[in-house]
Amino acid sequence: MSAPASDIIIECRDVHKWFGHFHALKGINLTVKRGEVVVIFGPSGSGKSTFIRALNRLEEHQRGQIIVDGIELSNDVRHIEAVRSEIGIVFQQFNLFPHLTVMQNITLAPIWVRRWPKSKAEATAMELLERMGIPEQAHKFPGQLSGGQQQRVAIARALAMQPKIMLFDEPTSALDPEMIKEVLDAMKALARSGMTMVVVSHEMGFAREVADRMIFFDVGMIVEEGSPEQIFSAPQQERTKLFLSQILSPRRMN
Amino acid sequence: MLAAWLVYLILRPALTWVFTQAEWQVIVTNFRLFMRGQYPDEAVWRLWVGIYFLALVMGMSWGVWGQAARTFAALFGAAALLFVLLPFSLNARLNWVGVLITLVAAMLLARNRAALKPWVILGWVILLPLTIVLTAGAAWLPFLSPVAPRLWGGLLLTLMLTIIGNTLALPLGILLALGRRSSLPAIKSFCIGYIELWRGVPLVTVLFMAQIMLPLFLPAEIRVDPVVRVIIGLTLFEAAYQAENVRGGLQAMPRGQFEAAYALGLNGVLTMLFIILPQALRLVIPALLNSFISLFKDTTLVAIVGLFDLLLIGKTTLAQPDFLGKYREVYAFLFVVYWAFSMMFSYASQRLEKTLGVGTR
Ligand SMILES: Nc1ncnc2c1ncn2[C@@H]1O[C@H](COP(=O)(O)OP(=O)(O)OP(=O)(O)O)[C@@H](O)[C@H]1O
Numbered sequence: 001m002s003a004p005a006s007d008i009i010i011e012c013r014d015v016h017k018w019f020g021h022f023h024a025l026k027g028i029n030l031t032v033k034r035g036e037v038v039v040i041f042g043p044s045g046s047g048k049s050t051f052i053r054a055l056n057r058l059e060e061h062q063r064g065q066i067i068v069d070g071i072e073l074s075n076d077v078r079h080i081e082a083v084r085s086e087i088g089i090v091f092q093q094f095n096l097f098p099h100l101t102v103m104q105n106i107t108l109a110p111i112w113v114r115r116w117p118k119s120k121a122e123a124t125a126m127e128l129l130e131r132m133g134i135p136e137q138a139h140k141f142p143g144q145l146s147g148g149q150q151q152r153v154a155i156a157r158a159l160a161m162q163p164k165i166m167l168f169d170e171p172t173s174a175l176d177p178e179m180i181k182e183v184l185d186a187m188k189a190l191a192r193s194g195m196t197m198v199v200v201s202h203e204m205g206f207a208r209e210v211a212d213r214m215i216f217f218d219v220g221m222i223v224e225e226g227s228p229e230q231i232f233s234a235p236q237q238e239r240t241k242l243f244l245s246q247i248l249s250p251r252r253m254n
Numbered sequence: 255m256l257a258a259w260l261v262y263l264i265l266r267p268a269l270t271w272v273f274t275q276a277e278w279q280v281i282v283t284n285f286r287l288f289m290r291g292q293y294p295d296e297a298v299w300r301l302w303v304g305i306y307f308l309a310l311v312m313g314m315s316w317g318v319w320g321q322a323a324r325t326f327a328a329l330f331g332a333a334a335l336l337f338v339l340l341p342f343s344l345n346a347r348l349n350w351v352g353v354l355i356t357l358v359a360a361m362l363l364a365r366n367r368a369a370l371k372p373w374v375i376l377g378w379v380i381l382l383p384l385t386i387v388l389t390a391g392a393a394w395l396p397f398l399s400p401v402a403p404r405l406w407g408g409l410l411l412t413l414m415l416t417i418i419g420n421t422l423a424l425p426l427g428i429l430l431a432l433g434r435r436s437s438l439p440a441i442k443s444f445c446i447g448y449i450e451l452w453r454g455v456p457l458v459t460v461l462f463m464a465q466i467m468l469p470l471f472l473p474a475e476i477r478v479d480p481v482v483r484v485i486i487g488l489t490l491f492e493a494a495y496q497a498e499n500v501r502g503g504l505q506a507m508p509r510g511q512f513e514a515a516y517a518l519g520l521n522g523v524l525t526m527l528f529i530i531l532p533q534a535l536r537l538v539i540p541a542l543l544n545s546f547i548s549l550f551k552d553t554t555l556v557a558i559v560g561l562f563d564l565l566l567i568g569k570t571t572l573a574q575p576d577f578l579g580k581y582r583e584v585y586a587f588l589f590v591v592y593w594a595f596s597m598m599f600s601y602a603s604q605r606l607e608k609t610l611g612v613g614t615r
C-alpha cells in the first residue's frame with residue numbers, strides 16, 4: 001500500500017457477492033497498478049468470471065468497495081456508464097454484434113458514446129484492425145470470420161474506446177488450438193504497449209511471458225498471489241500446487 | 255403424379271366455368287364499388303396519384319436493388335398489365351398504362367445509381383402518410399378537399415385498415431414489449447395488463463366497443479368518424495399481439511449481447527435501439543408478418559359494424575336486381591383478391607427474411 005494513490009487504478013476492498021444464497025465472492029482484496037498485467041487462474045466455478053465482471057459492474061457486488069480510476073462503483077448509473085467507457089472487456093464467446101459489420105461493431109460506441117465524428121472513428125478502427133492483423137475483414141460480418149479473427153475484432157472493438165483498463169475473461173478457451181496463438185500474440189503486444197490488463201486465463205505460457213502478477217482463485221477467494229516465477233517455481237499453498245500440476249501436466253505445449 | 259392428376263380433375267371444371275360459363279358482368283359493372291366503395295368520383299384522381307407514386311418508388315427500388323425488389327415490381331407490373339387488358343373504363347385502362355410506364359421509367363432512371371437509395375427509402379417511408387393525406391384530404395389543403403373516411407369502401411378500405419392498423423400497431427407493440435421488461439413495476443404491470451386484456455377480447459367485441467360504446471363515453475361535441483374509430487380499435491387490438499411477437503424476439507436474445515453493449519458504455523436506450531431490437535425484430539419477422547396477414551383477413555369483420563369493406567360490398571352487389579344469384583362469380587372474385595394479397599404479403603415476408611438475413615449466418 002505504499003504506492004501513491006494515482007498509481008493505483010483498481011482497488012478492491014473486501015468485495016462480497018452472493019447469487020441468492022450462494023456466496024460466490026468471499027472478501028476479495030486486490031489492488032492493480034497502472035500498466036500492470038494481472039493473470040487470474042483457478043478451478044471452474046471459483047468466481048473468476050464473477051470477479052472480473054464485477055470490475056465493470058456486469059455483476060453487482062453486495063459488500064465492500066470497488067474503486068476504478070478514482071470512481072467507486074455504486075448504483076449510480078452515471079458512474080457505471082463512465083467507468084464502463086474506461087474499461088474494455090473481451091469475453092470468452094466474443095459477443096460481437098452479428099447484425100453489424102466488423103467496422104460498425106468497432107465504431108458504434110466511439111460514435112455514440114464518445115461522440116466522435118464517423119471519419120475519426122473509422123480511421124481509428126482501421127488502425128486497430130491493422131494492429132490486429134485483419135484490416136481486410138473490415139466490411140465483413142462477424143459470422144463470416146474465423147473464431148480467432150472474431151476475437152481479435154472483439155479486442156479491437158474494446159480498444160476503440162481507448163480504455164484505461166482491459167479485462168479478458170478466458171479469451172482463448174472457445175478457440176480451436178490453431179487460432180489461440182494469433183489471439184495471444186495480439187494480447188502480448190497489448191501488454192507490452194503498457195496497457196493495464198486483468199486476464200482470466202489458463203494459458204500458462206502467456207502468463208509466464210507477460211504477467212506481472214498471478215492470482216490463484218478458489219471457492220470465491222484469493223488463495224495465493226505472486227510473480228509468475230514464484231507461482232510456477234515455488235507455490236506456497238497446497239491447492240495451488242495441486243491445481244498447477246493438474247493443468248500443466250497433461251497439456252504442456254509451449 | 256397422383257396429386258397432379260387430382261389437381262387436374264378439380265381444376266378442369268373450375269377453369270371451364272371461369273372461361274365459358276361464368277358471367278363476369280357483375281364484377282365489371284361494380285368494379286368501382288369493389289375497389290373504392292362510395293369514394294367520390296371527383297376525388298378518384300388522388301387515389302391514382304397514390305398508385306403512381308407507388309409505381310415510382312417500386313420502379314426505383316427495382317433499379318437500385320435489382321434482384322431483391324425485382325419480383326415485387328414484376329408482380330406489380332403484371333397486375334397493372336392485367337388491368338390494362340381487362341374491360342374496364344378507357345380512363346382506368348389508360349391510367350394503368352401510365353402506371354406501367356412510370357414503373358419501367360423509374361427503374362431505368364434509377365438503375366445502377368446507388369446514390370438514390372436514401373431517396374427510395376424516404377419514398378417508402380412517406381408512401382403511407384402521403385396516401386392517407388391524398389385519400390382523406392383536409393380542409394386546409396389546396397385541391398384536397400376532405401373526403402370523410404366513412405365513404406371509403408371496398409378494397410380501398412380493406413387495405414387502409416390493414417396497412418394503417420399494422421403500421422401503427424407495430425411501434426406500439428414494440429413499446430409494450432419493452433415496457434413489459436421494464437424494472438419499474440408501474441410500467442411493467444400496465445403493459446402486462448394491457449396485453450392480457452386485449453388478447454382476452456375477441457376482435458368482434460373490440461369493433462362493437464369502438465362503434466357503439468365509444469361514442470357513449472365521448473362528449474357529444476366530439477364525433478369521430480366510424481372508420482377512424484375502427485382503425486383505432488384494430489390498432490390497439492393488434493398492438494397486443496405484436497407486443498407478444500416482439501417479446502418472443504427479445505427473450506431469444508442472448509445475455510452476451512446486452513453485456514457487450516453495456517460494457518462499451520452504451521446506455522439502455524442505445525443498446526435497445528442499435529443492438530437488441532434490430533436483431534430481435536429480425537428474428538420474429540415471420541411472426542410479425544403472420545399477424546399482419548391475420549389482420550388483413552380479420553378486417554372482413556368490420557362488415558359486422560357496418561363498414562363497407564370488400565366482403566360487404568360483394569354482398570351488396572348480390573342484392574342488385576341485375577345480378578341476383580351471381581354469388582359464385584362474386585365470391586370467386588373475392589377469393590382471388592384476398593388470396594392474391596395474402597400471397598403477396600407472405601411472399602414479402604420471405605423476401606424480407608432473406609434480404610435481412612445477410613451476415614447473421
Ligand atoms: N447468474 C448466476 N446465478 C447464480 N449463480 C451463478 C451465476 N453466475 C455464476 N454463478 C455461480 O457462481 C460461481 C462462480 O461462477 P464463475 O462463472 O465466476 O466461475 P469461474 O471461475 O469463471 O468458472 P469457469 O472457469 O467455469 O468460467 C459458480 O458456482 C456459478 O455456478
Ligand SMILES: [Mg+2]
Pocket residue numbers: 048049050169170
Ligand atoms: Mg468463467
